[in-house]
Amino acid sequence: MRVSKSFIPTLKEIPQEAEIPSHQLMLRAGLMRKVASGIYEYLPLAHRSLIKIMNIIRQEMEMVGAQEVLLPILTPAELWLKTGRWQKYGKELMRVQDRHSRDFALGPTHEEVITDLVQSELKSYKQLPLNLFQIATKFRDEVRPRFGVMRSREFIMKDGYSFDVDEIEAEKTYWKMVEAYKRIFKRCGLFCSPVEADSGLIGGNFSHEFMVMAETGEAAVAFCKSCDYSANLETAKSIPTVSLINEIRPACKVPTPNYKSVSEVSNFLKVSANQIIKTLIYVTEGDPIAVIIRGDHEVNETKLQNYLKVFELKLASHEEVEKITHMPMGFVGPVGLKDIRIIGDLVLKEGHGYIAGGAEPDVHWTYLEIGRDFPTPEWADIRNVVTGEACVGCSQPLNVGRGIEVGQTFKLGKRYSTPMHCVFLSKSGVEEEVTMGCYGIGVSRTLAAAIEQHYDEFGICWPIAIAPYQIHLLLLSPNDAEAVRLAEMIYDQCVEKKIEVLYDDRLEASVGFKFKDADLIGLPISVRIGSKSVKEGIVEIKIRRNPQVMKVPIAQFFENLIDLLQEEWKRCEP
Ligand SMILES: [Zn+2]
The missing domain is CATH 3.90.960.10 (YbaK/aminoacyl-tRNA synthetase-associated domain)
Known part of the structure; x- marks a missing residue:
């Protein structure tokens, strides 16, 4: 993509409304714009990243046997009434009426819709297990939308639902999904861990939240660096330090x-x-x-x-x-x-x-x-765990930090199959209720969380797997015919080799401006070509997350570039 023909409206100033780094950077780097409170437009750069996140999710879901569907956004009130959530959800459920005054909700989650679908088709245990997911727009009428897409009213979510014959099979599915989730977030370049959580409004009896550790996170999480233990502060346990050695005396x-x-x-x-x-x-x-x-x-x-x-x-x-x-x-x-x-x-x-x-x-x-x-x-046990207390898993000191919840998995049991009569005939010919699980990932939130974990004072530092492009090619001397010729040649070859490249070919932008934009947009590798490099027969390469600039002879450029790209990809391996 040539920057001269692109739609990437970067901003110099930090927008006042944006409180946290991801919100500021998504506006500044031209990733999105606000339409109304809690409602955003994703521009081309963000859209490319979102598609990459969605594709990683799709691949991992298919690996565990889940099939993709697409459910309606507009969902009839009858379904919500069956489970009691028409009342329970309160004002967060966006409600609308059609021209016949029939009530509908814009779905914030789809347990009712999918259970109704499966209920109407399910007859025998032979059809189970069944695991369905979708990636779609969801609505939640937040009281106070804030932090950009981190807490917005309209957002992109992957939601999945599993149906099993019994608790034992459902448990197996649940852990398979937890493993798939770990792979998804690792492949997106995120440091993320599943923590035990409260199951809240979705209901059910067991839940994990997938937390991306970041200072701006809304949830407090206790985690151990020595073993796997981590838990939401609402459920976290520890071995407290008891250092009271007072003598016993009359009060x-x-x-x-x-x-x-x-x-x-x-x-x-x-x-x-x-x-x-x-x-x-x-x-x-x-x-x-x-x-x-x-x-x-x-x-x-x-x-x-x-x-x-x-x-x-x-x-x-x-x-x-x-x-x-x-x-x-x-x-x-x-x-x-x-x-x-x-x-x-x-x-x-x-x-x-x-x-x-x-x-x-x-x-x-x-x-x-x-x-x-x-x-x-x-x-x-009614207190908050604090940093330094011993871990219940390994006795090493625990850390309490902040996390952004990017996904959540729930063992639902029969929370939805009972009220919606989602049943099947078992092997022995008995009618039984299906055992369910549900699994969400905030896709737009994952994008914002990736930025919260990967940025510096100059801008975003994308993990390569979800970067809008892999290479930022900067033409520093647009008036030098030789430099232009070299940059065009590298651009064409990148396109030919299917290396995703954003080519800053602008004539009017200064060198400083191009550097600033490259840091702000934060593609993993930038390649700089100017009069000096043409004269010396070298190309400058810079890894966004490192300060050093490498000088590579033109003849060895692609060899080097491919090695560097591979290094970046290694960081996103599960
Ligand atoms: Zn531990």
């Missing part, structure tokens, strides 16, 4: 004038935060509850919510705390706490000699023993 009250927070009390009493018990009051749709946790730890509200099995959970206000506990805010503690269910974080169990609020103004208890000075609470 006594000490004055703590106006010292309320953990840090204030620990500074004033000269003790570390892990000796302090924090007491938090939460309100739910049922009774309020109290939580006690070590001063250096944080409550993970999803863990707490899952343990309590409540829908609503929020920290009580100052007034509510004082009304519920009859203790002044800042001095609430487990001693004397009455008529309230108390949940204690498991880690507290091991320690002795705790400090906690004294239930009256300006006083704290010291040398508290759980079970002696106040009743033993219900123990549960």
Whole structure:
């Protein structure tokens, strides 16, 4: 492709609306433009990358026996009513009416549609297993679309659904899909790991999220570099450090004038935060509850919510705390706490000699023993894992980082086959419900995540497998006939050898401008040709992710280029 004839509108300035690198770079490098909030147009460069991601997905899905279909975007309300999701989905489900006032939804996911399809065709166990997928546009009416295509209202997704005779077969399919997903993301040049996750609105009983580790990720993930363990912070476990070696003494009250927070009390009493018990009051749709946790730890509200099995959970206000506990805010503690269910974080169990609020103004208890000075609470794991704690898999220190979810796999069981009566006749002639799994990949999000993982201060640094083109050929002296002749020759030969090349043949653009654009667009290898190279009989080659520029004799150019391309491809091997 000649840049002079291309549609690649790059921008010099960082667009104000864009908060994260991938969003900024996708706008600046001319990959996309915004139509409306959360709705984007993909321009030629992005489209080429998207097609490459889709083709990698297709190849890997076909390897595990999945077949591609294309389902409608407009889906009738009847199907959503059958599973109860017409109500449950809330405002995120884009609803529309046709001219006869019939309700439809623009599909955010297609469990209902595909289960209905399979249900109408499935008769015998002989038709199973069945594994179908599609790559299509999806809609989700986000309250606050942001971060470009990372959280947009319209997005491209691969969604797949598996149908098996029983739980054992479904489990085999599930793990095959997890392996295929690992290969897909590796082939896209991403460092991505599957983490155990909560299955949320899709339902079902088991789930993995595929996380691309990046600073701008929305989800917190605990992961181990020594073994395979990784988990969403909502499910992560660790072996906590218990360093409390306090002697057991009778509890006594000490004055703590106006010292309320953990840090204030620990500074004033000269003790570390892990000796302090924090007491938090939460309100739910049922009774309020109290939580006690070590001063250096944080409550993970999803863990707490899952343990309590409540829908609503929020920290009580100052007034509510004082009304519920009859203790002044800042001095609430487990001693004397009455008529309230108390949940204690498991880690507290091991320690002795705790400090906690004294239930009256300006006083704290010291040398508290759980079970002696106040009743033993219900123990549960309700805290966030923190960096440095020992891994449950191998005891090495864990890391807590941020990840971008690019895919998710679910074992659905009979969550959809039961309400939609998706059944088959088993070997023994008995009618049985099919066991399902579902598997999503955010295709447009994968593109953005790849940029989040591969960029520098100058622009994108594409992994070769999903780069819009492999080579950026820069003609630096468009007025030098010899340089033009050499660049044209290299361009023609690249095209002939099926090396994807973007050729900056512009007459009016300065050398500096061409360099800036090349860094911004970030193709893996750039080739520079100017008057100087023609005179010296060399071509300059630069790998985008390395700072050095190589000088290669013209005669050896293609040999070298092919070696370098192979090096880049090796980085995307599963
Ligand atoms: Zn480990």
